[in-house]
Structures are given as C-alpha cells and as structure tokens.
C-alpha cells in the first residue's frame with residue numbers, strides 16, 4: 001500500500017475541497033488509510049491513477065471459485081512466514097474424476113471422497129473440490145461428464161483439459177457454478193484466455209519456468225482475465241517447494257509484479273502426492289489437485305492444514321461455561337478443564353465415551369492447555385474457584401469436584417477454598433471412562 | 442520476455458558445523474532457509490536418527506510390530522535401524538527411571554557402549570527425564586562413549602551444569618532443551634557458553650510439538666530461529682534437533698478407528714507430517730520412531746534434493 005506522501009505526489013495540491021476534504025494532504029492521508037477512493041478527486045489524471053492502482057494492488061490477488069455457501073476463496077496472502085500474520089485462505093484440496101469413468105464409477109468416487117469427513121477440535125475437516133479431467137479428448141463425452149458431475153456435487157469444480165474445443169462447451173454449461181478452468185500454457189493461451197474472459201471465469205496457467213509463466217500472465221491479462229492461478233509444476237517435492245517459494249517471495253517483496261497470484265499444484269496420486277501436498281500446505285499452495293486420496297492420509301494432511309492456517313496470535317478456544325454432558329443431575333461429578341479447544345474437545349469426547357453424566361466446567365485460560373496454563377499462572381485455584389462460582393456449578397451439583405491429573409497440586413487449595421470434596425482425576429482424559437465408572441461404585 | 446529475478450537472500454550467518462562419531466558424520470553448515478537450493482547448495486542433508494528404547498513395556502505396539510523381535514534388544518534394534526539407513530541412533534535409557542527398573546549408570550553405559558560398537562553410528566542418548574538421575578547416568582555414558590562423539594540429552598535452564606561438564610570432559614555435544622520460545626532457546630545457548638561449553642559442542646531442541654498438538658507453534662518458532670541464525674545471531678547458530686516421535690502422543694495418530702483409515706499407515710503419515718514440518722522449518726537432526734515413517738522421511742529428503 002502506498003503511503004500518504006506517495007499519494008500526495010499524484011494530487012494537484014490545489015486544496016480545492018471537491019473531494020470532501022479540506023486539503024489534498026488530508027485526502028492523501030485518508031487514501032493511505034484505505035478510507036476513500038482515488039475517484040473522489042476529479043483532477044487526478046488516468047496515467048497517475050493506473051500507477052497508483054498498480055502499487056496499491058494486493059501482492060497476491062484473490063478470487064473465488066464455486067457458488068454460494070460452497071464457494072472458496074484463494075489468494076489474498078500477505079506474508080511469507082506465519083509468525084508475521086495469519087495465512088489467510090487455507091489450501092483447498094480437489095480430487096479428480098474423468099470423462100472416461102462410467103457414471104457409476106464417477107458417482108462412487110464422488111460419494112467416497114465427499115463423505116471422507118473428520119471431526120477434530122470441534123471442526124469438520126473435509127475435501128473441498130472435484131476436478132474433471134478430459135481423458136477422451138472428445139467434447140461431447142467431456143460435456144456429458146460435466147453435466148453428470150454437477151448433479152453429484154455442490155462443491156466447486158475444476159475443469160481440466162488442454163484442448164479449448166473440449167473445454168469450451170463444458171465451461172459454458174457450468175458457467176453459473178463458477179468453475180476454475182485448467183489450463184492455459186504457451187500452446188493454447190490465446191484460446192483459453194478468450195474462453196475465460198468471455199465467460200468471466202478464473203483460469204489456471206501452467207508453465208515450469210518463471211519467465212514463461214510471467215509471459216502467460218501478461219497474455220491472460222491482455223485478454224482481460226484477472227482471476228488467475230499459477231501452476232509452476234509439481235514433479236517433485238523440491239519443485240513444489242522452490243517454485244512456490246520463488247513466486248510468493250518475488251510477489252510479496254514486490255521485486256516482480258507478474259506472479260502475484262494464488263498457486264496450485266497437481267500432485268497426482270499415491271504416497272508422492274501426499275508428500276507434495278504437505279509441502280504445498282506449508283509453502284503457499286492455494287489449491288492441490290489429487291488423483292485420489294485415502295482417509296489415513298487425508299486426516300494427517302487436513303490436520304496439518306488446520307495447524308498451519310491457525311492465527312498465530314489467537315489459540316483456538318471455547319467459551320468459559322458449565323457444559324452438561326449426558327444429562328447430569330445434582331449428584332453428578334463436576335470436572336473442570338481449560339478453554340483451549342484441543343483440550344476441551346479431547347476431554348469432552350472421552351467423557352461422552354464413558355456415557356456417564358458429568359458437568360464439565362471450562363475455565364478461561366486464554367486458550368492454553370492444562371500444563372501450559374498452569375505454568376503460565378492462568379490455571380490456579382483462584383481461577384477455578386471463580387469459574388465454578390460464576391457458572392453456578394456448585395449449586396447445581398453436590399457431586400465431587402475432579403481436577404485434571406496433571407494439576408493434582410491444585411486439589412488441596414481448592415478443597416480449602418470450596419469446602420467441598422475435591423478428587424484428582426487421571427493424567428490423560430483417555431482414562432476417564434474407567435475413572436468415572438469407578439466413581440459410581 | 443520479462444525476466445523474473447531470483448529472490449536469493451544475502452544471509453550473513455550460517456548454522457555451525459559439527460562432526461560426530463569418528464568425525465565422519467557431519468551436521469549443520471546450513472546457509473539458507475531449508476531446502477532452497479537457490480539460497481544454499483546444501484552440502485549436508487539433515488541427519489535422521491532412529492529411536493531405540495531399552496524398556497518397551499509401554500511402547501506403541503504398532504512400532505514394535507514393525508521391528509519384530511529386534512526391538513527386544515537395543516543392540517539388534519539399533520543394528521536394524523542401521524540397515525534401514527539411519528544416520529544416528531537415538532537411545533532412550535528408560536530403564537534408569539527410578540519408577541521402572543532403576544538400572545544403574547554403569548548398566549546404562551554398557552548398553553550405550555554396545556549400541557555404539559555394534560553400529561558405529563553416533564548416538565543421541567537420553568535418560569529417563571529425571572534430571573538428577575540423568576546427570577549421573579550421562580557421566581557414565583559420556584565416559585563409556587569417549588572417542589565416539591555423541592550427543593548427551595538433555596539439559597534445561599535450571600539443571601545443566603553436571604551434564605554439560607560431562608560433555609566437555611569427554612568431548613561430546615550436549616542437547617539444550619527449551620520450550621517453544623526463541624528467547625529461551627537463545628538463553629540456553631548463552632548459559633551453556635558462559636559455563637564453558639564451546640558453541641561447537643551445543644545442539645538445541647526448541648521442542649517440536651507434534652501434528653495436531655501445537656505443531657504450528659514449533660513450526661513458527663523454528664522458522665524464527667533459522668531466520669535469526671541466518672541473519673547473524675551467533676547464539677542461535679547451533680544445529681537444531683527435532684523429535685518427530687512425539688507424534689505418537691497424539692490420540693488420532695494411532696488409535697484404532699475404521700473411519701480414520703488403517704491405524705498403522707495413519708501413524709506413519711502422522712509422524713511424517715510432524716517430521717516434514719520440522720525439516721521445512723529448520724531441523725538439522727530429526728528423531729524418528731516408526732520404520733515406515735522413516736522410509737517416508739528418507740524419500741522426502743531425497744526428493745527435496747538433500748544430498749548425503
């Protein structure tokens with residue numbers, strides 16, 4: 001973003017006030033704060049405007065694919081390292097079907113991958129998109145397959161064909177679903193860019209070299225296509241790592257403007273695909289296209305994505321409150337834990353597994369786990385007592401209070417403060433089913 | 442045609458080099474962010490250590506199945522790792538735990554010596570995590586391994602003197618543990634240096650939190666350590682050890698649940714993801730537990746262009 005002074009240079013400095021600001025400098029300051037548009041001043045010439053727009057463009061342009069609730073945004077990234085600021089739009093994962101598949105086969109592939117969902121820390125993890133690859137080279141077969149696919153899924157779609165004549169009819173048919181078109185290379189860029197620009201759809205560009213890619217970007221932009229995603233090759237983990245890094249680095253450092261777009265990797269199938277996808281998640285990939293993926297690989301991969309894309313400033317946490325599990329009553333035990341999501345959901349799942357009624361008191365530890373919170377002085381007897389009092393837990397149940405085993409030290413002080421029986425629970429919540437059943441006897 | 446400039450950084454620093462074992466095993470020397478060959482031609486790839494414990498009573502059965510009977514004895518287990526291409530052996534002397542067998546420092550040292558003699562590989566030796574006992578155990582281990590330069594693990598802010606002295610006396614390296622905090626990591630290295638340990642004899646463990654259990658904190662702390670080291674912070678220019686085996690602590694890593702896919706495969710990928718995050722954020726030495734995970738990591742290092 002240009003500074004106020006840089007904006008000021010382009011203003012006429014007449015202080016005429018027509019922009020609604022008393023002086024050109026005041027207006028420039030508002031521009032730098034992104035509060036107003038340059039268009040409010042009628043006296044900035046178009047050459048200057050273009051220059052300004054260019055320097056205020058985000059370093060990595062963003063765009064959306066798909067429709068409505070299922071639409072996905074890619075790009076808009078602003079940093080190289082996640083400790084600087086949160087990575088914005090998580091890597092999307094697509095799985096491929098082809099027009100050579102029978103409709104049963106396609107339905108089975110779509111259904112298997114759509115239902116590959118996992119619950120973790122209170123979130124649902126799943127894949128995001130389907131890609132349709134042209135295997136027959138036949139426009140009619142490809143369009144039929146596209147028709148078939150949109151009936152099977154609401155997820156955003158990538159249309160994959162190197163042949164403009166095959167891609168065009170399918171793109172026209174699916175236009176309202178806003179699919180991504182893949183891909184334009186130096187052999188077909190003119191035709192592909194014409195399709196994307198005519199239908200207003202995002203376009204993927206494919207070249208292994210940075211200079212070649214920059215040339216493709218220029219061609220696409222000349223044709224009026226701005227929603228671009230770049231595929232710089234995924235032959236090896238090294239290629240994914242280095243090419244994604246170079247493109248992202250020159251864009252964020254603004255040492256080269258033409259590669260400031262989201263990046264994608266077509267990783268194929270098998271073990272190599274998962275490894276390349278993991279690199280893409282950590283290193284700037286906005287979209288990864290798989291041939292297929294297995295659940296035992298998908299869960300770690302999606303967990304990695306969730307980890308890398310959390311906000312480095314704010315741990316994911318739940319609200320301080322008293323949570324009833326399995327209909328507790330006035331005799332049920334009151335267990336307490338921290339408000340770190342990972343801790344809460346782990347403990348909650350283990351209590352549910354026990355099928356025993358429990359009151360679960362969550363204490364606000366600013367999103368820290370049990371030992372971390374204890375070490376940071378945020379999980380002392382005073383915090384626990386305050387939370388139990390605020391939620392009315394002590395009135396709702398006369399059952400024993402149970403501490404996490406890792407903070408057994410708390411029990412004495414708590415017993416004193418509360419005048420109630422306090423028991424030390426197991427270290428790991430996985431032992432809670434056994435522990436809770438023991439309590440009942 | 443537009444020419445895209447390569448974004449090669451002009452780093453002023455590098456991670457220090459260190460020779461281990463008989464001097465032929467080298468680690469460190471990295472001059473750029475991990476695996477970017479345009480920044481650093483990578484004279485050394487990261488080293489991979491296979492984990493061996495001397496008490497398997499509560500060790501994950503999925504790993505024991507991978508190693509079969511060789512896991513019954515640390516020496517055969519370590520030899521098995523060697524044949525699987527491990528560069529180092531990470532030996533955990535759990536039997537020294539007063540709550541387990543409470544074996545003596547001399548007994549522990551004998552195991553370490555046998556493993557070293559049988560494999561010829563440098564060791565990273567851990568005790569049981571009880572600071573006082575570990576210090577005593579490492580005195581015996583350090584002496585027994587003299588001439589076979591290894592890494593004594595680990596020292597912390599409030600107890601480092603005895604083990605650090607052992608390392609100096611017997612010319613081993615010492616592992617400085619700190620807790621997910623770049624300033625603490627640096628502080629540990631300063632403490633050890635002030636105490637008289639040469640910087641070339643320190644490796645650091647900034648705690649690699651596993652996938653799904655804080656991995657993101659470690660990934661970022663490691664990256665910040667690397668950036669600071671490359672930018673010239675001498676007190677952070679020591680090789681980094683990351684322990685991917687901690688992945689096995691995470692429940693979803695290996696629990697049996699059909700909806701999560703095959704547990705053995707999943708555990709391998711869970712540990713692999715932890716390992717890859719460590720490698721991409723700056724690990725110079727990686728500790729790996731599973732055999733399949735190790736194979737995945739070895740392939741990945743080769744595929745990323747790491748040279749031996």
Ligand code: B12
Pocket residue numbers: 315335336337338340342343346347367368369370371372373374375376402403404405406425426427428429430432620621622625648650651654655658
């Ligand atoms: C990730 C992490 C961090 C992250 C924070 C993550 C977070 N949001 O909490 C960061 C980097 C911020 C961090 C910081 C610190 N950390 Co820290 N951290 C960890 C790490 C690697 C994982 C913690 C975790 O997520 N555990 C997973 C959750 C689910 O575990 P949990 O909350 O304990 O819940 C389990 C049990 O307690 C039990 N349970 C929970 N609730 C209940 C309730 C009942 C009733 C029962 C019965 C059981 C039960 O079941 C759960 C599942 O098993 C651990 C080491 C490790 N591998 O455990 C160190 C660790 C917890 N940290 C530690 C320390 C010392 C710190 C710091 C003080 C150090 C520093 N750098 O200054 C700071 C303090 C924070 C601050 N000042 O803000 C120490 C604690 C030492 C001690 N024994 O007290 C640990 C153990 C590392 C170590 N070995 O030294 N840390």
Ligand code: SF4
Pocket residue numbers: 011012013014015016017018019020021022023024025027040041042043
């Ligand atoms: S309208 Fe333009 S020239 Fe007039 S004060 Fe505003 S910025 Fe200055």
